[in-house]
Amino acid sequence: MQSSPEFFALPVCDNAGCHREMENQRKNRTRRGRHALVSVSVFGLLAVAICLSQAPSAFGQIQSTISCPAGHGYWDILSVMMMDPGLASNNHMEGITNGLPSSYVYTMWDPSQTKLYYVKNPQGNPWDINLYDANYIYQWVTELDVWNGVNYWNDPTSCRKLNNGSQSTTSDFSMRWAARCAAPGGAESSFWNPPPPAQASNTNYLTYVGQVLQSQAQNLGYARLKLQKTDTMTITDNRANPPQSFSITTLPLQYTYSCSVSEQLNSCQFREVFDYGVDTGVNPVDNVKHSYGWVRWRYYTNLTLGDPDLPAIWVLSNTSTSDQLMPGQVNVNFQCF
16 A cells, blocks of 8 residues: 655655575574664754644654655655664564564664664674665665674674775765665666676675675675565554554565676566555554654565576565564674774
8 A cells, every 4th residue: 555655755844606695694584683773872863843644733753864856756765764763762673473572673873974773683783784875875784694604693793795896985885775765666766786897886795704804705796676665564562551553654675686687687586675664644652653664574586596588486485574663772783894
């Protein structure tokens, strides 16, 4: 179900080998816990009041991050990809399986460094760290799982870094993740990142183990990013007693990679879908409109192994849902480089 695009424009009221190695890191996400950093100093920001046609008396804490051009149905994408600072200062998203925590997502937005952190465990180790500039959000750092037979999932000194290899001051701003202003399923919602030697946006990445750069750079082939039309899911707010469940809007980001042919999805081997959540109206617990950031992840494989001459057959292989709003925060522990 797609919500009205103008609502999400957030107007303020006062106006393969290496491909498979990377894929192996991704496909194990469900069995791991997730936490993300919260910094009181960063989140000591005033919440921005936004105009809500659905509930004129309510105020939103969603943090506007950019002024998007009118008339295109654009969303402020970064604001939806993170839990709003007013909520994230004391809360996080969590998954529960058989009565026990199965996933955690804490988010921290650091505007002074143009970074967005997703941290996965009580030790503060990041899942991913994204960068952004005026035009795009970029995936910059992602976790390292198994390397040469050793599992580094809990090692804050090991990771993979997306970097175009140019050695320039902007070389980390290379793996485009989403446009800052885009209409879900519409304008500015889709693009391809090529492998090197294309500059400046490419899928080149570096691997660090124990803060030591390993061998030569690798890449993910061609990769397609697409913001899809919105959907809905149910989350539960555990700030209430008893906890209260309600429906939210989700913004799915489809990431298809390890492709051998540009603009040819049949040639791709792997796909992930990241769902980011935002209140459709207002949160019924506090009557405030919130963004919840990353709430669900799905991983697919192509049974044709990316044969460009065959229609792709996408099969869901793994999934992780963090649909419980819970109290608590952690400190980041990033020591990779």
